[in-house]
Amino acid sequence: MVREKFIRLLNDTIDKNPKFSFADFTIEQKKTSKSRVQTIVRIQYNYNERYFLIINIPDERSSFKKNDYSDEKTLDYQIECEYSPGDIEINENIYVRGTEGILEHLSYWLEIVWDELMAIPVNREFKNLKSTIDDLIGQMNNVPNEDFSTEERKDFEGKLNDLEKKFKKNLELQELEKSELENKLDILHSEIDGLKQTLKVLNKKNWFRSFGGKILSWGAKPENQKMISDGAKIVKGFIGNGE
Helix, strand or coil, X not given: CCCHHHHHHHHXXXXXXXXXXXXXXXXXXXXXXXXXXXXXXXXXXXCCCCCEXXXXXXXXXXXXXXXXXXXXXXXXXXXXXXXXXXXXXXXXXXXXXXXXXXXXXXXHHHHHHHHHHHHHHHHHHXXXXXXXXXXXXXXXXXXXXXXXXXXXXXXXXXXXXXHHHHXXXXXXXXXXXXXXXXXHHHHHHHHHHHHXXXXXXXXXXXXXXXXXXXHHHHHCXXXXXXXCCCHXXXXXXXXXXXX
16 A cells, blocks of 8 residues: 555645645545556545546556666656546546656646536536527528628628627736737637628628627637627627617
C-alpha cells in the first residue's frame, strides 16, 4: 500500500486548485492481482461518479536515462493513469514517471474536470436554444419566398445595427483583455456585415433560416449565454412578431 505522505501530497495538490477542496474527492487504495501492478489508487470526484483518476502503481521500478547528456541511468516508477474525463474522449490513459509525474497530471486533470463541469450548463442552454429556434424556423410557413424590398432591407440593416450595439455592450462588460475584446468585436462586426450583405442575395425565408443559424452560433459562445438565453425572441423580433 502507498505511504500516508503520498496521500497527503495528493490532497495538497487538490487543495492548491482554488476551484476544488480535497473534501470534494475520495481517495481509496487497494492491493490488486493486476499484472505488474501492486496497488491501485483511485481519486473519485464525489459529485459525479464518471469523474475519476486511477493511478496504477507498478510492482517494480523501471530504468530511465537520467538526462539527455549522458548514458547514466536512474530508477523510477513508470505509472499508468486512467482518467475521466479525458482530453477528448471520456476515458483516456497516460503514462507518467514517479510521484512528480502523478502530481503534475493530477493538477492537469483537475482543470479538465472543472472545464467539463462548466461546459454542462453551456451545452444545456445551447440545446434548449437550438430546439426553440428549430421549432420556430419550422413554423415559418407564412414567410414568403420573395426578396426583400429596398425599404425592408434598410429596416433590417437598422435592426442588425441595434443588435450589434447590444452584443458590443455585452462583450465590453466581460472584462476581456484589450486584444481579445478587439478581436471579438472585429469578428462580430464581420458577421453582422455578412448578414446585411445576404439581405440582397437570399429570399426572406432563407435569410431568416440563415439568421437563426447565426443566433445558434452566437448562443454557443459562453460570453453570450445570458444575452440570448431566449434567442427565439430575437428571431421573432426580426420576423416581426416579437421583441
